[in-house]
Amino acid sequence: MLALIRMSLRNLFRQKRRNLLLGSAIAVGVLLLVVANSFSRGISDVMINKVLRWVTGHVTVAYNERSRMASEIFRDKDRINAILDQHKDVILQREEAIGAFVKAIGVGKADNLMLIGLDFSAAGNEKSRKETEEAFRLIGGNWDDLNNSTAENPLIISQEKARYLGVKIGDILRIRLRNIYSQDQSARATVMGIVKSDNIFMQPVAFIDMQKIKDIMGFDAHSTGILNLIIKDPMRNAQPLADALHKQLNASLAVIPAAAQKSDLPITVLGYRSDPDSRDKLSKLLTLRQGAWDTLWKDKTALVSAPLAQRLRLKPGSSLEVRYTDKWGNANTPMLIKVGGIFDPQKVWGENTILANDEKFYEQFYEHWPRAAQPNEQAAIPGTSHTAYALLAPEWILLPRTLTTEDLEKKYQDMGKKKQKATLIDVRTMYEAGKMVLQLEGVLNLITLTAALILLFITLIGVINTLRMTIRERTREIGTIRAIGMQQKDVRNLFLFESFFLALFASIAGVILALLIMWGLSSITLRMDDNPLGMMLVNGHLYFLPTIWSVLGNMLLVLVLVVVTAFFPARRAAKLSPVEALRHTE
Amino acid sequence: MKKTAKNIIEISGLTKDYPLGNTTVNALRGIDLNVQEGAFTSIIGPSGSGKTTLLNIIGCIDTATRGSVKVAGHEITGLNDKQITDLRLHTIGFIFQTFNLIPVLDVLENIEFPLLLMKKHSGAEIRQRAEKLADLVGLGEHVKHRPAELSGGQRQRVAIARALVTSPSLVLADEPTANLDSVTGGQILEVMRQMNRLEKTTFIFSTHDANVLKYAIGVTKLKDGVITAN
Numbered sequence: 001m002l003a004l005i006r007m008s009l010r011n012l013f014r015q016k017r018r019n020l021l022l023g024s025a026i027a028v029g030v031l032l033l034v035v036a037n038s039f040s041r042g043i044s045d046v047m048i049n050k051v052l053r054w055v056t057g058h059v060t061v062a063y064n065e066r067s068r069m070a071s072e073i074f075r076d077k078d079r080i081n082a083i084l085d086q087h088k089d090v091i092l093q094r095e096e097a098i099g100a101f102v103k104a105i106g107v108g109k110a111d112n113l114m115l116i117g118l119d120f121s122a123a124g125n126e127k128s129r130k131e132t133e134e135a136f137r138l139i140g141g142n143w144d145d146l147n148n149s150t151a152e153n154p155l156i157i158s159q160e161k162a163r164y165l166g167v168k169i170g171d172i173l174r175i176r177l178r179n180i181y182s183q184d185q186s187a188r189a190t191v192m193g194i195v196k197s198d199n200i201f202m203q204p205v206a207f208i209d210m211q212k213i214k215d216i217m218g219f220d221a222h223s224t225g226i227l228n229l230i231i232k233d234p235m236r237n238a239q240p241l242a243d244a245l246h247k248q249l250n251a252s253l254a255v256i257p258a259a260a261q262k263s264d265l266p267i268t269v270l271g272y273r274s275d276p277d278s279r280d281k282l283s284k285l286l287t288l289r290q291g292a293w294d295t296l297w298k299d300k301t302a303l304v305s306a307p308l309a310q311r312l313r314l315k316p317g318s319s320l321e322v323r324y325t326d327k328w329g330n331a332n333t334p335m336l337i338k339v340g341g342i343f344d345p346q347k348v349w350g351e352n353t354i355l356a357n358d359e360k361f362y363e364q365f366y367e368h369w370p371r372a373a374q375p376n377e378q379a380a381i382p383g384t385s386h387t388a389y390a391l392l393a394p395e396w397i398l399l400p401r402t403l404t405t406e407d408l409e410k411k412y413q414d415m416g417k418k419k420q421k422a423t424l425i426d427v428r429t430m431y432e433a434g435k436m437v438l439q440l441e442g443v444l445n446l447i448t449l450t451a452a453l454i455l456l457f458i459t460l461i462g463v464i465n466t467l468r469m470t471i472r473e474r475t476r477e478i479g480t481i482r483a484i485g486m487q488q489k490d491v492r493n494l495f496l497f498e499s500f501f502l503a504l505f506a507s508i509a510g511v512i513l514a515l516l517i518m519w520g521l522s523s524i525t526l527r528m529d530d531n532p533l534g535m536m537l538v539n540g541h542l543y544f545l546p547t548i549w550s551v552l553g554n555m556l557l558v559l560v561l562v563v564v565t566a567f568f569p570a571r572r573a574a575k576l577s578p579v580e581a582l583r584h585t586e
Numbered sequence: 587m588k589k590t591a592k593n594i595i596e597i598s599g600l601t602k603d604y605p606l607g608n609t610t611v612n613a614l615r616g617i618d619l620n621v622q623e624g625a626f627t628s629i630i631g632p633s634g635s636g637k638t639t640l641l642n643i644i645g646c647i648d649t650a651t652r653g654s655v656k657v658a659g660h661e662i663t664g665l666n667d668k669q670i671t672d673l674r675l676h677t678i679g680f681i682f683q684t685f686n687l688i689p690v691l692d693v694l695e696n697i698e699f700p701l702l703l704m705k706k707h708s709g710a711e712i713r714q715r716a717e718k719l720a721d722l723v724g725l726g727e728h729v730k731h732r733p734a735e736l737s738g739g740q741r742q743r744v745a746i747a748r749a750l751v752t753s754p755s756l757v758l759a760d761e762p763t764a765n766l767d768s769v770t771g772g773q774i775l776e777v778m779r780q781m782n783r784l785e786k787t788t789f790i791f792s793t794h795d796a797n798v799l800k801y802a803i804g805v806t807k808l809k810d811g812v813i814t815a816n
Contacts, residue, residue, distance in 0.1 A: 003702040010690035480686040483647050484748070485675025485703050487668060578647040582682070 004490060008497035012505075015470065022459075022466050023506035026558065029456040030510025031517065033554045036448030038518055038546035044441045045545045046538060056433045057095060057228025058238050061245060063396075065423045066362060070100065070178040070217070074396075074423060075366050076327065077224035083248045090231050090241050095128060098213055098225035102177040104157075104189075104206070106165025112204060113161060115175070117225075118146060119210035134539075136202065141169050141193025146209045148192060153216070156193035157206040167191050179218040187216050222328065222369070238429040239403070246401050246427045251394040253381060254365050254422075255373040258322035258335060260312060267308065267322050268373075268380045269335065269354045271361030271393030274300070274421070278391045285388055291316035291341030300357040301340025307351040309342045316340055322354075327369040335364050348388060350380020358393040358421045365393075366423065399426040408432040456558065460565045463499060467569040471495070478573055479581025492567075492574035499566035500559065507555040514551075518544040593656075594756055594788050595621035595644055600653035602639050602811075613639040615811040617653070621790060621804075623755065626782045628802035629792045636811040637792035638760050644790065645678055645758045646670045658755045675703055679749030679787075681759035681778075685741040687733040687748075693720060694729040697747045704752060719747035722784070723777055739770035743777060750781055757781075759791035763798060775801040 012019055061080065065071035074080060084094060098117040103110055120129045120143065133143060139159060148154045155173065157165075167173055171191050179185045189208065197203045219225065231237050256269035272282055274297065283293045289306050295316075296303070304314050314320060318339050325331045337354055345351055356364075373381070382388040397420060402408040408428060415424060471478070478491060525540045537543065600617040603610050613636045621627055629637045642648035643655055646662050655662050658677045662670065679700075680686075687696050697716040701707055707715070720729050723743040733741055742762060749757045759778065763771030779801055782789050791802075799805060807815040 003699065006695075007688070007690060014690060476684075476686065477688065479647075480680075480682070481688070481699075482671070483645065483674060483680050484700050485671055485752075487671050487703075490703070579642050582647070582686075 004494050004497055008494055009501055011494075011498050012502055015473075018466060018469070019502055022462050023502055023509070025459045025462050026503055026506035026562065027510035027513065029452065029459045030507045030554060030558050031514040032455055033449075033452040033558065034511055034514035034546060034551055035518060035544070036452045037550055037554055038514070038544040039542070040441065040445040040448050041547070041550060042538075042543040042545040043444055046543060047441050056428075056430045057097070058231045058234035058430055059229040059242050059245070060097075060426075060428050060430075060433065061227045061229070061249075062426045062428065063226065063423055064420075064426075065180070065366060066421055067419045067424075068180070068182040070182055071180045072098075072226050073180045073219060073223050074425070075220075075223045076369050077222055080224055080227065083245060084227070084229070086248070087241060087244065090237050091229050092232055093128065093230040095228045095230065096210065096225045097228045098210060098217065098219070100177040100213065100217060102175040102206075104161075104165060105174040105176070106167045107171075109165055111161060111164055113157065113175070113206040114204045115155075115177070115206050115208055115213060117210035117213035118207050120144075121147065132207075136195040136197065136205070136207075139194055139196050141191075143193065145192035146207060151190040151192055153187055153189040153208060153212050154192040155189040155206055155208050156195060157191060158197045158203045159194050160197065160203045161206070162191065162194050169194065177216065179216070181218060185216060185218075234430070238431060242427045242429045243401060246398065249398050249425055249427065251396045251398055251425075253389070254361070254393045254395045255377070255381060256322075256324050256335065256361075256365065256370045257373045257377045258324035258370075261321045261323055261334075265308075265311065265352060266377065267352045267354055268350050268377060269322065269324075269337070269356055269361070270381065271358040271365070272303070272355045273391055273393060274358050275418070281387075282391045285391065287344040287346070289342045289344055291339075293341070296340035299338070299340055300360055301338045302357060302360075303341045303343045303355040304337075304339050305345040305349055305351055305353040306342050307345065308353065309339070311352075314339050315342065320354075325371050327371050330368075333368045333370075335368075348382055348386065353380055355392075361393055362421050362423075365395075393422060396423040396425050399424055401427065402432055405432050456561060460561060463503075463562055463565050464569060467495065467499065467566055470498075471569055471573040475576065475581045475584035478576055479578050479584065482576070482578040483582065488574040492570045495570035495573055496563055496566055499562050499570070503559050503562035504555075507558050510558075511551055511555065515546065518546065592623050593620045594623045594625075594658055595619065595790070596654075596656040597644075598654050600640075600643065600655060601651045602636070602643065602648070603651045613811050614643075614650075617811075617813055619806060619813060619816065621788065623788055624782070624786050625804055626779060626789045626802060627791075627804035627806065628799060629790065629806045629808055630794065630796070630799060631792075631808035632794055634810075635794075635808045637794070637808055639811075640808065641758050641760050641790065641792055644756075645680060646674050675700060676752065677755050679752065679754040679757040681742070681745045681749050681757060681762045681791075683761040683764045685733070685738070685745050685765075687741055687744055689733050692730050692732050693725055693736070693744050696733070696744050697751050700748060700752045715751060716747070719751055720744075722781070723747045737770075738766050739773060742766060742770075742774050746774070746777055746781065750785055750787060753785065754787060756788045756790070759789065761792055761794070763793065763795065768797065771795075771798070772801075 063072055063074040065073050084091060096119065100115050102113050102115045104113045118132065141156065146154050146156065162168065165173065169191055173189045173191060174186060175189050176184060176186045231241060254271055258267045258269050259265060260267055279297055286303065309315065312320060316339055320337045320339060322335050322337060323332045324335065326333045337356060345353055399411055399415065402411050482491060521542050522544055526537055527540060597617055597619040600614055602614040603612050617640065629640060631637050639648065643650050644657060646657065650663060657673065660673055662673065665673065688699065691699065694716050697719055698712050701712045701715060717729065720726055723746050725740060725743050728736065728740060736744065763774055766774060775798060778789055781787060806813055
């Protein structure tokens with residue numbers, strides 16, 4: 001083996017000019033492959049770790065309350081946080097993503113802004129602040145002014161938008177947005193800072209203090225917006241974390257353990273699902289003693305169990321006020337119930353059960369989240385195995401996990417067709433959510449790799465030709481070594497080693513050149529403020545991300561391609577008849 | 587009683603036909619030949635008489651059309667490529683008219699080369715054996731030279747050392763002096779004869795030069811593919 005390696009290395013220097021030319025071609029191929037690959041990796045990094053990470057985080061816990069457009073709210077923040085706390089080892093950062101598309105009216109002109117809430121004051125957000133400040137370079141004002149209490153709703157906007165709206169620092173903008181109740185809301189905001197944006201995607205972004213936007217949007221202290229989670233090693237951990245969170249977010253039945261207003265009579269209030277299918281099943285399951293189903297559905301009224309109706313002297317058309325303690329200890333939270341029917345509880349339901357229409361029920365439930373039902377109160381609730389369970393309102397609806405963007409889109413389409421009364425919760429990863437961005441990355445990868453591979457392919461034709469020429473010139477030598485006693489496989493390996501070493505040296509040269517070129521290109525400052533291509537830049541510079549493994553991978557690819565290409569001419573050389581080879585003359 | 591030497595070559599009814607365009611050339615026509623171990627014998631004949639073809643078949647680098655060829659007790663006609671290559675490596679040494687040294691290896695490396703292919707000797711053993719042979723052929727001072735830096739005679743000496751390095755039973759030399767002047771050619775034949783004596787190796791060499799014959803112990807005359815005298 002050593003003798004073969006020694007011979008093959010020395011053979012490389014026999015046709016210096018030819019091997020130098022071929023080696024240069026391979027080096028250029030490797031150079032382009034490494035540069036192209038590093039560039040697309042750089043873009044991937046920008047997409048995944050900068051753009052997508054900013055937009056969706058690595059894992060997102062998203063909500064939509066009662067299918068209202070701007071109601072991306074969950075009203076039990078503590079519950080979500082308790083679940084997330086169990087994954088502290090993986091979750092590096094949780095960011096509340098509260099933002100709104102707003103119409104900003106400046107001096108004689110209006111434009112759309114994407115208003116994003118920033119919470120620089122919270123512990124652990126230093127890194128996030130640093131990243132924001134790096135990505136959006138302030139050219140006027142101060143980031144700390146977002147918390148300036150003397151100004152009305154301090155705002156930081158981009159230079160381009162400020163110019164378009166005709167405002168400067170200290171000026172007032174009027175903003176109009178839709179709050180969590182889907183109502184139009186308007187507010188005044190003071191421009192306190194102006195940032196320079198690196199690309200067009202950053203231009204519409206405007207920043208406001210998180211608490212300010214929460215107030216404008218209608219969030220209370222117990223509510224949370226969509227949570228973007230930044231995690232360790234997202235490629236590995238995103239899907240398992242999303243699956244685990246999804247499992248833990250499984251909903252129970254929504255129960256309001258209440259009491260009648262004038263007595264301490266315990267009453268269990270549940271919600272019934274009012275979609276046509278559930279209504280149909282419920283009407284078959286329950287025996288109505290008083291009232292009519294049609295009226296009940298139309299008026300969105302409640303069903304009261306017969307013993308309770310008897311005790312409180314209720315009948316269809318009467319009203320009842322119950323009181324309960326909410327999750328945060330507020331006793332005597334009132335709930336008004338309009339009775340539409342009296343049903344026979346049989347043995348399934350507790351004697352003092354009220355089934356409220358889910359639309360009415362959720363209004364109460366989410367606005368004043370009740371304390372959890374005690375074990376003795378749960379006895380009146382049908383178990384999960386009972387037919388009635390599926391007809392009752394859950395705390396929320398957890399959307400199924402989806403692994404692909406197609407499934408995610410289908411899920412949202414299906415969801416959009418039904419107007420849900422409950423809050424929907426979805427757990428997704430950026431790999432499902434960032435289809436467009438990741439697709440763009442894939443396309444760029446494909447284009448650059450195809451171009452580099454075409455060049456490599458041309459180079460490989462050169463490898464074949466050179467090897468054929470070399471074999472032809474060395475035919476007598478092949479005859480000699482075969483006559484002396486070299487086996488066919490060793491002759492083949494001799495030529496494979498030669499190709500391998502040529503490709504290896506050329507690859508190393510190509511990688512070194514590629515690193516130099518990338519260093520040179522990335523040190524040039526480019527200005528592409530108004531050009532979509534600007535998204536490929538980081539702080540005005542081309543961004544390459546060569547990693548040791550990607551570079552080694554590229555080298556390995558070239559080496560394998562060259563050796564595989566060389567295999568066939570090498571095998572033909574090995575199969576030459578010794579006597580024919582010895583007779584060969586040029 | 588005088589001990590009879592064993593035959594290292596036993597050939598009977600050997601025929602070799604070449605296709606040449608639409609015709610067939612009968613290079614060898616029914617050769618019967620035995621060569622004893624330790625012989626220093628020459629195959630002589632004019633150009634085209636079949637000397638090289640006969641040597642190539644004995645050397646297992648060409649195949650017979652018909653007939654039987656036994657080399658060192660092995661019937662070579664039934665062997666596959668790997669077996670034949672092994673037989674060449676372990677049993678036969680070659681000396682070519684055009685020396686056929688490997689240009690990228692120096693004198694010592696050229697001599698070592700067949701031993702390296704055998705893969706059964708240590709590096710030190712190989713080096714020792716190669717140096718000894720380089721000394722024997724008178725190239726002890728030139729071991730680090732590449733073939734391009736040597737004269738024709740020196741190159742042929744390297745080829746002789748290379749042919750002998752594996753201690754083969756048989757060395758075949760196809761017109762070993764054809765590319766050398768008469769003085770150098772004579773020296774090369776002297777070296778071969780000396781090796782024949784020292785290493786007890788059988789030498790068969792072909793020539794069309796009658797002057798070379800004085801070095802041979804036995805002579806086989808070939809004409810038009812037939813042995814005319816033995």
